[in-house]
Amino acid sequence: MKEILRRDADAIVRASIQAVLPDKAIRRALAEFRPGPGRTLLVAAGKAAWQMARAAVDTLGAVDGGVVITKYGHSKGPIPGVQCCEAGHPVPDDAGFFATARALELVRNLTVGDTVLFLLSGGGSALFEQPLVSGAELQDITRQLLACGADIVQMNTIRKxxxxxxxxxxxxxxxPAKVFAVVLSDILGDPLDMIASGPACPDHSTCKQALAxxxxxxxxxxxxxxxxxxxETPKALDNVTTRVTGSVRELCAAAADRCRALGYEPVLLTDQLCCEAREAGRFLAGVLRTHAGDGRRLAFLAGGETVVHLTGSGLGGRNQELALAAAPGIAGLNAAVFSVGSDGTDGxxxxAGGYVDGDTAAALxxxxxxVYETLRNNDAYHALRAVDGLLVTGPTGTNVNDVAVALLGENAI
Structure with missing residues (x-):
């Protein structure tokens, strides 16, 4: 029975990510794109930048120059007329600083007739960066924010x-060139000034908030x-048009559709998940325990982005930590909990994430x-690898948060 749950989990992950790849979304957004009479330049930043840029160039036919900045391992080949760069994430590095300098050079001295097609996705806060402090200090501040459990909005309020x-x-x-921004959202509620720290959006956060x-x-x-x-940062911009495309809602909807097709009754718990990863895992395990005697095949879904408070020196990510934390709570059940990052990389x-079922706790x-000591040391990766609990997709080309799924099989108890 556990083999069926793992097979179904893999199918749900594949279908969910396939549904939120940016190609169709880019084509929809560019239906409204009206470049000026001058040059059309492309700048793309984020974990989905290469995929977005390729779709844009395929749609437009050509651009007059461009720079793509994405995470190491996420570039999948050359794009005509565009320089493709890879850089560090989640901590920015010199490669990102250099690539961003190239992008700033590209858009220098533009005219009112020129247009910049700006393609933005999650991860851009680290990848698209030209710091006003030293690179070493920016890296240190980023590490401090990651370690203390600050959420993405708090991190971006500081970094911008x-x-x-x-x-x-x-x-x-x-x-004075016009900017047409297409944004693939990775933040709950799609706040434009927070997605990748809003390079092309007036900033709604304040200095008072940053200092706090x-x-x-x-x-x-x-x-x-x-x-x-x-x-204070810019509070008004008159040269930008923005289109938001893709979100965690689409990711959850696709997961629910595949669950239904596999014979589960899907229940969307939230698409606004925002808490400690291990607490989310324990909660999902509790939900499964509550419904274990119902006699139905159920799938409980939660989309969003959890956080990890670093207390150890191990290896892992928020999705792996969520899954591992659920393992004791579903021990002995015909049930599974898995969580995956839509970008294909977790920490x-x-x-991309982790998977556990009713046998995992005993296997560990x-x-x-x-499980307790592993979570204390933030070492979910090695624990899950030991019991075939890692979900590996490779870089996906998209980035619209995470989805966690709790599956309850027949005769769960």
Whole structure:
């Protein structure tokens, strides 16, 4: 019976990601694209940047120059007229700084007749960066924010004030040229000023909020960084048109459709999941326990993005940690919990997420692996790898948050 659950989980993951690949979404958005009489330039940034850029060039036929900046391993070949660059994520690196400098050079001295097609996806906060502090300090601040469990909105409120391109500053650099931005959303509620820190969107966050976040997490900042947090970002831009395409809602809907096709009754719990990963895993396990005697094949879905508070030095990601935390709660049940990042990478690993079922806790115990100690050390990757619990898709070319699914098979108890 557990083999059926794993087979179904793999099918749900494949169908969900296939449904949110950006090609169709880009074509829909470009139906409204009206470039000016001058040059048409392309800048794409984020984990889905290569896929978005390729779809755009295929649709338009050609561009007059461009720069793509995506995560290492996410570029899948040359794109005509476009320089493809790879850089570090989630911590920015020199390769990203260099590539962003190329993008800024590309849009320098544009005229009112020129147009910049700006394709933005999740991960752009790290990948599309030209810091106003030293690169080393920006990397240190990013690591501090990741380690303390700050959510993506809090992280971006800080980072956009330390950047030449975030918080609307890239669109300002393109002026007087028009910017047509197509955004693949990876933040709950699609707040444009927070997706990749809003390079082409007026910033709605304030200096007061940024300083409060720095105090909340006791961030170690240089005097210059603290001064920059008090410098306000652009609050209005008159040269930008934006289209949001793709979201976690589509990811959840696709997962639900595949669950239904496989014979499960899908129940969407939320598409706004935002909590500690291990707490989400324990919650989903509790839901399965509650319904284990119903006699129905059920699928409970939760979309969004959890966070991990680093307490150890192990290897893993939020989706792997969510799944592993569910394992004790579903021990002995004909049930499974899995969680996957739509971009195909979960934390600094080669896995997209993790999978556990009613046999996982016992399998880990036989190998002398404690779920509690593993979670304390944030080492879900190695524990799940030991019991064939890693979900590996490779880079997918999209990025619209995560989806977690709790499956309840027949005769669950």
């Amino acid at each position: 004030r330390l950047s030449r391109v975030k918080g609307g500053r890239f669109a300002r650099a393109c002026a 976040i720095a105090e909340q997490y006791d961030l170690k900042l240089s005097d210059e960084a603290r001064r920059l947090l008090a410098v 600094p690993t080669d896995a 115990e036989r190998r002398g692996i404690s």
